[in-house]
Amino acid sequence: MKSLTQSLQKAFKGGMDRIVAAIALLILAPVCLIVALAIYLQMGSPILFIQPRCGKNGRIFNFYKFRTLTDDRDAAGNPLPDEQRSTPLGEFLRRSSLDELPQLWNVLKGDMSLVGPRPLVVRYLPRYTPEQARRHEVKPGITGWAQVNGRNGISWETKFKLDVWYVEHWNLGLDLKILLLTLWIVMQKEGTLQQEEFRGRSDGTV
Numbered sequence: 001m002k003s004l005t006q007s008l009q010k011a012f013k014g015g016m017d018r019i020v021a022a023i024a025l026l027i028l029a030p031v032c033l034i035v036a037l038a039i040y041l042q043m044g045s046p047i048l049f050i051q052p053r054c055g056k057n058g059r060i061f062n063f064y065k066f067r068t069l070t071d072d073r074d075a076a077g078n079p080l081p082d083e084q085r086s087t088p089l090g091e092f093l094r095r096s097s098l099d100e101l102p103q104l105w106n107v108l109k110g111d112m113s114l115v116g117p118r119p120l121v122v123r124y125l126p127r128y129t130p131e132q133a134r135r136h137e138v139k140p141g142i143t144g145w146a147q148v149n150g151r152n153g154i155s156w157e158t159k160f161k162l163d164v165w166y167v168e169h170w171n172l173g174l175d176l177k178i179l180l181l182t183l184w185i186v187m188q189k190e191g192t193l194q195q196e197e198f199r200g201r202s203d204g205t206v
Helices: 002-043 088-096 103-109 122-127 132-137 156-169 172-188
Strands: 048-054 060-066 113-115 141-143
Touching (some): 002 113, 113 172, 132 156
Antiparallel strands (some): 048 060
16 A cells, blocks of 8 residues: 555656646746846857756756856866856856756656756766665656755765655655745755756856
8 A cells, every 4th residue: 555655646746747847937938038048148158058967767868957157268178167167147047046947848858856866967877886876766856855954065975865865755745845945945045956066067067
């Protein structure tokens, strides 16, 4: 019975993810258009940062974010440090979490969920311990348990433990709690929801 209940909850979660993402994309379309135009006018193209990330069961998918760094490079063609490529617009997008909006498309496609462990870059895949790799038993999320429990203020080891804790204790009530906490954090402007995995991209985008 418990297994059946979990299966029904997971099916409900998947359906609600897509419904909420579709509605949010429709409502936020004007905001996305304004952000895209602002990025293009200040930094040119590309407007989106697209990068392969690890999803459920280690499946690779293209992850989307609004670009927040310029493509400024040194004389040798290497990207300048993030601090030198950052702009007031990019800082605002990260601080407000508006740079995360394109991930609603990932949710609509089924690559991601609204709530789950944050998707990490592919090169980390061989580095996980068997326990840490359990984070891939569920779809990655726009926000997650680690993001509402310290974000950048906690170690990678702690983040992985929080991710695995989420996998082991998942239920719809926990997802709702995480979404409400995420909303509160963003409203309080207590830092952005992004983590170190988004920093230092060699293509000049974040």
